[in-house]
Each structure stands twice: as C-alpha cells, then as structure tokens.
Amino acid sequence: MTSNATQCLVRMYEDHHSLEDYQGGIPRWCNGCGDNAILAAVQRLCRDEDLRPEKTVFVSGIGCSSRFPHYMKTYGFHGIHGRALPIAEGVKLARPDLHVFVNTGDGDNCSIGAAHWIHAIRYNMNLTMLLHDNHIYGLTKKQVSPTSPLGTKSNTTPRGAYLDALNPLTVTLGVQNVSFVAQAVDWIPEVLYQIVSAAFHHKGFSFVRVIQRCPEFLPKMFDAYVNDTQRTLLLTHEDGLQLSPTIGRLYRNQLQHDPSDIDRAREISSSDDPIPVGILYRNPAVPCYEDVRNAALQRTPEMVRAGLESEFDKFTVWPDGQQPAA
C-alpha cells in the first residue's frame, strides 16, 4: 500500500489534464452551430475542474445536440430519442461517484422526453443538464419544435407554427423540488462558461437552457438579439453571475437578481425579449434522490446472504424437529 502522500503525488502527476484530454471525435456539426460553443465551454470546464475522464459520463438522447458525447474523450452514452434523463439517472444511482452530464435538445427534452424532464426535476439527482435549445429539429431536417416561436415556418408548418412556444424555464421553475435553473446563450461564450461552471458546482439537478443558433435551418432567428446587446438581460448577483468588465461594458442591460427568489425567477423567466441570461434559481437545500435512496452504500456478498436467509426463514416450512429456535 502506498501512503496518502505518495498517492497525492501520483495523482497530481497523472491527473493534470489539458483540453486535448477531453477532445474526442472531430465535431460534425455545421459551421456556426451553437453546439460548438457549448462543447468548448464544457471541455474548458472539464480541464479547469480537472475531471478524471474515466470518472466522467456524458449522456444524451437523439438529435444534433446528442452527438455531444462522441466529441468528448470521456465515457459517453448516446441513447435514444427523449430518454437521456432516465439513462443518466440510472447511471448516477448505480454510480454516485461519477460526474454525470446530460446533453439534450428542445425536441429531445421538451417534446418526446417531456415526461422524464418533469420527473428529473423531482428526483433532483446530482446531474448537470444542458438543454441545447435551437428552437427547431435539425437532424430530421427542419420541423417545428415545442420551443419554435409562433409562426415559425418549417417543413411541417409551411404556413407557420400554429402554437405559441413552450417556455422551458417557467416549466422547470414550476415543478416541485426544482433546485437550479439558469439560461445562457451561445453567442456570449464567457457567460456560457460561467453558467455551466455554476451548474456543475451545484449539488442537485442543474437545468441549463442554452439558447443556440441553427445556421442551417433558422439562420436569422437570433440575429436581432446578437446585434442588439440591449435585448439580452444579464442577471447578476453576488450569489449568481459576476460579470467581467468587458462583458459588463458590452451588455448594459443588467439586473440584480437573487437566485434564491423563486417568484422573481418565474417572473423574469417568462420574458423572451429581452432574453434573460444568468442564474435564475438555486436552492442547494433540496435533497438529492441518490442520497435519499442511500445509493452510495457498499454492498457485500455477506449482506446478500444474510438478507436472503432471513427472507427464506419467513417462508420456510420446517420438517418436524428441524425448526431453528426463534
């Protein structure tokens, strides 16, 4: 056995990771796709937090965003449409020691997987979820998504979307046990990074909606927001975002918002113009399901044997004279 000191030395030597250590396959996303910005922020987070690649798992569903795990050099689980969350929950319950991230899109999470989204908030497992929200189905070639604004023209709504868009923030903030809600935009990478980092450090289910551009199918959707900094509302607070001088100068539309105030968070998040960016809500006191269920317990064969024998005892018909004393 090596001493603790030796282990620390070895760990320092072995575990210092560079960005390249987290870079998997070469991304196949379109040029200008917002997914690239999210990937860059997450790889930077992994490096800065020095996450051990073998102890880190990215779980995704199906869609452009869900290719994400393939581009990380960690463990990854590219699942099926809509089901990233329950897969990630299974991973976390089996292995609370792993860092588990979830990458999902607006179709994946807010449409086919919507039921899981509601319940993931209730379970409040220690997962970092990134909702890549580009307001459109990309991989299946431009169909309307639940977050497409009213009137969005797509292949299934050639005369414009019939319904008003679903607001993932207000939905999330409306569910019992919500513990972390934030919003970022792909075109302010520095703030995106800060938010992803805050989400990672929150113990509980961190819900981050990243509004991202789809240059292929909705090329102009966010131009007005990108060009007019007044249409982004930056939420700042000593317990939330602290802006760098550069960002502070560039984005003048700012609001002090205390992330512990859920009512205010709901109010702010109901606006989509200006787009609120920052940490809307955080409550570290909500218990995590894996802790409630005591998932970290170490099981031994002896435990199984003892448990099984005592269950067998309950159901045993003993031959005469063989019944053990109670």
Added chain:
Amino acid sequence: MNATRAIDATADASRGTTTATKEATVLEQHVVEIVSDSGEGAQRCGQSLGSIAARMGNGVWTVEIIPAEIQPPARSVAGASGNRIRLGAGPVSNGGDEADLVVAFNEQVLIGRVRDGELKPGCMILLEEMWREHRDAEIRRLYAETVERLTGEGYRVIEIPMERECLKIVSDARKGKNMFALGMLCSIYSLDTELGREQVAYALRKKDKRVIEANQRLLDAGFAWAEENLDFKYRIPAVKATEPQIVVNGNTALALGVLASGMEICAMYPITPATSVSHYLSDVFEKVGGIVHQAEDEIAAATFTLGASYAGKCAVTVTSGPGYSLKQEAIGLAVMAEIPMVIINVQRGGPSTGQPTKAEQGDLLTVCYGSHGDAPKVVLAPSGIEDCFYSVITARKIAETFNMVVVVLSDSSLATAQTPFPRPVFSEEWLAPPIDQSPVPEGAKPYDWDEFTGLFRRFMPGQANGMHTITGLAHDRSSRVAYDPATNEEGLRHRSLKLAALQKTLTTPPVFGDEEGDLLLVGWGSTKGAIEESVTRLRAEGYRVSSLHLTFLQPMPSGIGKVMRRFGRVMTIENNWSDRLQDDIIDESNRRYSALAWMLRARFLIDIDCWSESRGRPLKPGAICREIRSRLPEPTETEA
C-alpha cells in the same frame, strides 16, 4: 326439490360422538375453491389452507381468483375473489381440473364460477345461507332460485349458517367468516387445528393480539360446526418433507431470485400482474443494499435500467405485456450497444389492456422477435415456482456474460400460484462479480468481438483508458459511428453469434415419458405441470404420448429436432390464441398457429400442430387429455 341441508345438529341424537364415528374418505387429490366478494378474506382463507396442508406434508398448489376491479359491486357474478387450492398426496405441479368442493359466501360469485366451467359436475358447494332470510326480497329470490337451479344441475349444495355462527363470536361477521370457513375446511380435510391456529396467528401477525384470538376462536368454531353438522370427511395422505421447503408464489420467487442474483437496482412501473414482484422487493431489497426505483413510466424504467447496467452491475426491470411493448425501443438500444439487461415479463391476457389479472402466454413472439431491426435477445420461461427463483439468477449471469438482454417470461398462472419447493442453499456464485475498475490495457477496443463467439469484455465508467461513447448507431469495434456496409455487417454478425454461442452451452431438455411414440406434446413456461400430468394420465390409459418442455425459447437448445422426429406427430400445447380449423375460412394456408408452434415449424420444417386455449386461466390437465383422446385412436389392449 330442496338442497341437501346440513344435518340438523339439534336433531342429531348422537351429537358429540359424530367426530368419532365419521369415517374419512381417503383421497389422492382434491381441488377446493373459496370465493367471496372482494374484501371478505377468501384469499387469506385459501392461502392459509394451503399453508396448513403444506406443513402437514401434502402437495399443494394454490392460485388466486382475482377480479379486475379493486372493489367490484357486492354479490356480482364477475366479482368473485378468492383462492383455488389443490391438495394432493404427492407433489402437485398445477392447479388441476375443475373444483371438487367450493365454499361460497354468496350465490352470485358462485354463479360466475359455474358459468366459467370451473366446477366439476356434482361438485360439493358449501354456501352461506344468510341470503335465504335476507330483508331484500329480490336477494331472497335470487338466492333461492340459484340454489334450486344448481341442485337441479346435480351439484350438492349444502347451506351453512356461517354468518349466524360467526356473530356468536364477533360483531362483524364479514371480518371473520373466512376463518370460520378455514376451520370447516380443516375439519373436512382432517387437518391439524393446532397448525391452523398457528397459521391464523402468522397470517394476522401485524394485527392486535385480541384480533388474533378472536380469529382463532372463529377457526375453532368452524371446525366444531363442521365436525358436528357435516356428514362427510376426507383425508389426503401426507408425507412430511425431510428437508426445509419454501412456500412462496411465483412473483415472490422472482423477487427472491433478483435478491439472490446480486442485482442491485430494479426500475419498474406499476402494472398488473407483475407489480407484486416489486412490492415484495421494495419491502426487502434495501436490506441487501438494493434499490427499487419506481420510474415515471415504462420507458423510463427500461432506460433507467440500461443506465444502471451500463455504469455498474446488470440491473432488472419488471413489467407485463403492454409495458413490455413500451420498452421495445430501449431493448433495441440494449441490443445494439450490447448492454446487459434483465427484463421480467409476467404475461397477462392481451392484446392491449386485455385481461390484466388473467393468465395467458401471449407474448412469446413479441419478446423473441420484437424491438426493431435484427435484435437478438435471450428468452427463458420458468416452468414453475421454483424455476422462477433460479431463472432470474441464470438470466443475470447470461446477461452479463454475453452483454445481452435476457427476458424472463413468466405469466399470471405462476404469479399468484404457490407450491412448496426445497429451500435454496445460498451460493456466492449466484452473485454478480464486483464492478471492474481496473485500467484497460492501452489500445484495447470497447467492442473487441471474439471472431468465433461474438463475445467481448465491456469497459465500464471508472476504468482508465477505456473511455468511449456507446451508441445505438451502427458502430465499429472502437464504438465509433460507422455507416459503411462492412462495419454494419460486422456488428450484426457478432451480435447474432452470441446467441449461437449461448446455444452451444445448452443441453437438450429431457423427454417426459418414452423417448419415442405416437405423439409428442411440446410446451413452454408455466404449463409444464398441467402438460406432464396429462401425459401421465394418458400413458396410464395406454396412449403413446410424451412431452418435451422448453425453458430456453431463444436460443433453443440443440437436439429438439431429433427428439421431435422420433414421434409420429408433434403438437404444442399453449395458453394463447391459435386459429381453429373448424372455422370455415381457416385452412392450412391462412391458419395462425400458437406462438411456439410457429417458431418450431419455422426452425425444424416439421408439420407441427398446436392446441391452445385463451380462456384467461391456467390450462387444465383434464382439458388437454380430452383434446388428445379426440385426436388419437383409442389404445388397444396390448398397448395398455
């Protein structure tokens, strides 16, 4: 004509000596039913009877009679709730034929059982008589009419003042009549009342002591009443076991199997008749560090299981047909990404909501061939209660060794059925090995398929150098997405080879009866007991019939074809739908066969026939015998 009345106790001059003079008729076996409205405790009465008889050393098979509703209207024909108990001198492997004796708390639930053909002609009926004097004229009329009709049809109806007798002891007879009935049955079947009292105390162990004592008095009262007033008594010889026996139902056996397999996570969503597996597991799993996760839906239960299996030890999900359908996409993912997974499917009547509480073997084809694309998976079907326990252990082992989905296909007829089996002796080999966290050798690939068997050793999160992303997309040995034709076929080939590799390890199941003959019956899953009993009866009559029972349905063991070819004819016996040739438009070109018959015909190119029922109940050996007799020439003297 009036029903046979019980001997009037007050008029019996020899009262007090009745017990001594009543000669017990010795029986080989008997089928008893206890039926009541929901909530009157008939199920507890029946289970207790089974337990007492088992402790006496009788062979016992009990099965619940369950209405679909929680509280169907009182006195309704479809609302029968209760238990069927088959008692035998030797081991009992199935619920048997129609009932020989029925205890009914009202005549309406009885009508339901008669209508369903569950009573033997001339069956003895012990019927609560309070309805004869009921204040509602309509109820009085219905009761009197029914008694008269059943008597006219040849049933021996004995009217019994259960309510009146119970009221001498308790103020609410609804909460005690079942124990009075149990006492009567103890007398009728010459069972030990001391064991009866112990059983009452056990069944009510969570209740107040006074409640237990009152119930024991009811039991004694029922016993005494029957001793004094009934003119018959039976005895089924018992041989006490020399080894400890376990008495649990099929669903509890499955749950114990989960415990014993070393699996640690069960994700499920409530569905009848599978849920009681999870009920029991929820109660005890945490003792061994296990977790039952009630997911938000069937899909979440399946994908949660996959996540847990992927990251650690193989996990299990428990469901029934409709839930299984919802899991099919996740099963495809498990097949493609080669994640071990155990799925327990306790089948019920289908399609759709079908008959949730009733028995059917309707899911065989969907579990063997379901999901999408080419999705090979392992399917095994326990053939009895004991098998339910061991098949989960086997399933976990196969799932983890082969990185495959393994379906354990039970059904409603095992779910609530109980029969004793030898207490298992714990073995550490049942358990899953610890999660491998050793570093992966440099350059090793996550899907390093063995050329011969398709097997590989999976890398788990936590293993250094093993980082890769598993995916439901076609992929190469490095788990990189690959759409080229050669890689696609490479993956398909290796995933398919695993089934063949498993098949090579399986042995041909033994033939029950002679190794050759006129007719071979082939069955699978829960019907084993009924089929083998019918073979025994038919062979005693001189028929050259044998049977073969399959536990592994996919892959099927080798050697089955050879066995089948040694018989003049082969047919499957199944509890599911098959078209009947009597229907005018059904012929060989369009007939839809029973599930196993389809599979065997396709695999072995033998003209395999089938006989099946879909009556929502376990197959009866007598019904199988009748069918076989109608198909074979009568045996000649010399053969017999």
